[in-house]
Amino acid sequence: MDYGVSGTLAVHTADEEVSMSDITTVLGEGTVTVEFDESFYPKDAIYGAAYVFIDRCYVHLDRAGDKRVRVTLRAKSGKPADGEALAGELQNELLGQAWRLSIAAENRQLIESITSRALGGAAGPPGLDELLAMDIDEATAFDDPLGIAMSWEEKYKKKGAADEGADAPKADASASSDAAEPNAAGEKSS
Amino acid sequence: MTQLISLGQKPAAPPDLVPIRFRDVAGDVLLTNPWGDWVFVSQAEFADLARGHLAAGSDVYTRLAERNFLRSKVDVEKVAAAMRNKKRFLDYGPNLHMFVVTLRCNETCVYCHASRAEMDAVHTDMTPELAEKCVDLALQTTSPAITIEFQGGEPLVAFDTVKHVVKYALQRNRAYGKDLGFTMVSNLSLMDDEKLKFLVEHKVQMCTSIDGPEPIHTKQRVLVGGSSYFESVKWIERINKAYIDLGLDPTLYHVEALLTTTRDALKKPREIVDTYINLGCRAIFLRPVDPFGFAEKTRAKIEYDRAEYREFYRTAVEHILDYNRRGEQVLERYAAIFLTKILQGEDPNFLDIRSPGGSAIGALAYNYDGKIFTSDEGRMMHETGDDSFVIGDVRTATYRGLMKHETVRALILASIREVQPDCVSCTYAPYCGVQPEHNHRTQGTLFGRMRESTLCSVHKGIQDFLFEKLRENDPKTVEILRRWTTVRERTHFVHASAAS
Structure with missing residues (x-):
């Protein structure tokens, strides 16, 4: 044609x-x-x-x-x-x-669907290496710039919120790692 | 070429017809639908369809209904499941990891200048430390199975590195539990008994090049002080015998040989097929010469008109079919890839003929110096001064960083058929694929212009030939073509996963 x-x-x-x-x-x-x-x-x-x-x-x-x-x-x-x-x-x-x-x-729509599937399938979930690559040291480990570890009341200064200058919120770094190295290999396929 | 059909009215497809692409093949019109079903209709039937005429219960109605061309008859669930199955390669990252363990090579080939080095260029050997980093990175792929392919240069030149990689990868894979395989692409001339023993014991699959009958092969692959052809043949026979001694089926386990079709080879299609069959090869891959690995000035001497190649291909495959008709089971690899999609509705995940293509998300190439490339083609372009496809270095790269690299994203977008002019309306879109590196090399654009693409010309020519055979519908020929789509896994070469 x-x-x-x-x-x-x-x-x-x-x-x-x-x-x-x-x-x-x-x-x-x-x-x-x-x-x-x-x-x-x-x-x-x-x-x-x-x-x-x-x-x-x-x-x-x-x-x-x-x-x-x-x-x-x-x-x-x-x-x-x-x-x-x-x-x-x-x-x-x-x-x-x-x-x-x-x-x-x-x-x-089709292109975005294929591309995201291709990139998602190939890259897999974030691994320990990416966490380690982050700029984390003793001084910054417990920073919470987005206020993720704050309660809703604290974050929006609602009733019962902590006073200004209260202790910095504690972030649990261990909870943010999705996969340790061996598990990052991905699930089995048929 | 499509003839114009005088309709006498504006075309109006029957409302029940799904979107179709069409192409003249052998006097009839081939229709394909977006999910890869195909059907032939006559010119008259096609003219009727273009006028919007489709009588329920007619012969053409029945054929269209059987092949998922009528909306009212499509089993949506079944079609969706088939589409998911065909694209399942998107669920995983690269499974092929090419290690260029050295650029040194003891042969000089007419089509390979830039991606080899002289034998004293020891600085182009991959160090064991770097090789370990390559293995560590390769094992992080989300693919549950990986193949490490040793390339060069000539990998037997750096055999200590090959051995180190095999042992290290087997040891490291205990933590990952992947199905691990090794292949080596070698001219075999530096093989010896000790190396062969290691390779056989460690299940390293071997692949070599045979460019045709002895005079062509020897002329194109110059081995100082010897005959490249006779060295290859000697070791092919030895290796095949080693497999037989292990009790393996020789029709499945044998040295794979690849052809690079040069100008000289174009003149000898039948002799090339005969050469392969006499060597015991059961699969022949009639690859045209590619534009990578040599400098621009060499291209004029190497390249040829793809119309000549298409003629060569037809003659060679007809000869292969004749062998099959006489009881010899041998297939042509290009045909098998396309036929698996056309006849079985499966995608064999051949990286250069899939959508999106397999660059980076299907394969990675690791250079001797630690640079990582989206493909071996990208690596070869680096050797000719083009760094477009370098995406990292094993010393610093992270796996996810590689997969999310902007070059990788561009390659995915550029190799989705639905994005390409021509491809989007091509009848063969459900079965074909584009290779952005080829477009970049030959046309200066990742997306390419298919009208001028030599690769498109080859793919279209092969599919024209195959559909002509399907149109002829000779039972014996169709049976042979169907047999070529049967995939027999070489499980012996897989180091089964054994995560600890």
């Missing part, structure tokens, strides 16, 4: 500035400039498409006028550039990026 993508494209040399359709491509000395209507592509798609070229080109983004965006690709030294091919590749990439954004938006 093949897809056809229709659009308007005009390629001109710098000497041959011709008024044009929706996309203008101007080939210069070692550069190619592509201008298009910004409403065609989401801004993230434009950034994404331009970014693909940073290994081969210096990339400049600019506004070319009312609702027009200009992307200039200048070949890095020692890297010969086929300006026409770069312009075509940029436009293909713009289309790909824009469509991908649209697909991702349509499938957001």
Whole structure:
């Protein structure tokens, strides 16, 4: 199954500035400039498409006028550039990026579900190593910046709450470790 | 190529039809649904469906109903359970842990330049201390089974490290109780009786490369002072005999050999198959050359048009099918992976052909210097100066830190088929997978452009071939293809869990 993508494209040399359709491509000395209507592509798609070229080109983004965006690709030294091919590749990439954004938006729920399952399954529950990696010493071990160990009354200064300056709440560090090292290996699968 | 069907009206699918993807295959139209069922309809039947016509009780109605293509007939619970089963690999972290114990190698291969070092480059050997840290990290995976794969370079060059890792991992695994296995990818030319004894005794599965008949193999894999082919063959036979002496079934337990299809190999599909079968191999993996492991300037000499590869593949697999028709049981690995999904509705968890892909969440690569990569491909790109896929160092990394690394998240997102233009509407989406590292290497973007992807071209070409065979529906051929989907576990190589 093949897809056809229709659009308007005009390629001109710098000497041959011709008024044009929706996309203008101007080939210069070692550069190619592509201008298009910004409403065609989401801004993230434009950034994404331009970014693909940073290994081969210096990339400049600019506004070319009312609702027009200009992307200039200048070949890095020692890297010969086929300006026409770069312009075509940029436009293909713009289309790909824009469509991908649209697909991702349509499938957001599915993607989030798969991603969270993939990351959750692979990473597993927090282990002892993460607890040990935390910045805990004698001076900070019993800090409770979120007031987790406080009673509701203490935290919100309700009736019966402890006076200001009362003893710091005690946190039970041992209760926060989900899994010791061997158990972090995960449950068995069938 | 799909022909245009003149409908004379706006297309309107029958309301009972589930979402479908479609593709012309051998004159008919292949339909697949999102959960991987498939059915062929004729062009005329497809035109009727596009007009919204579907008569209850008709032949096409019955076929669609039987294959879960009609909403009113779908067993939702059954389909949901099948989908959960197919994605069960998401419940666990990496089970494959590749240890590059050295970059040194005694062979020089045309397709492998950057990821090897000369034999005097001892600084590219992994130290025992670093190897232990790799083992400690690997054992923290949430996967209940792990395989440690020794790679290089040539791992037999650093055999003391291999031995140390095996012993240390077996000892450490007593605390973890995982099903632990070892494999070694080796050219075998540095094998000797003492090494073989250790490897067999410790159930290290061995895998080697055979690039085709002797002239091709010897030309592509240069061994100074000897023949890389005859060394490999000699040790393949010795190792296979060792398995037989242990009373193991030789059809299941034998040296696995991998092909890297080069330009020279493309001309010899039948001879390559014959070579493998004569060596006693029962599985042939017709892998195209990949773009990793060599510098950019070498690519022009190595790469080839994937249309040539697809033709090579078809000829070679037809030859393999002929062997099977004559009673020889031998399979092609790519076909087996796809057919397991197509015919059995199972996912064999082949890391490069699943969604999301297996980079990092299915496998990790540990370099000799302690750097950790999302895949061996990522590791090879590092050797050519691209550090995009380095996600840590065994001296400082934590397991969960690796799994939550931003590169890992990006790789997951980039390898979900439903995110990709083309993949999202591809008929083969339920069976296929993308490899973001390949996209990055060949196209400069993790997400890739499938229209220009050589990997997509290969995957599509193989699935076209397989569905053509299924469309032909020759009973003998279909029986052979079904047999290729039967997974026989090599339990001998598993050090069963024995947590203490």
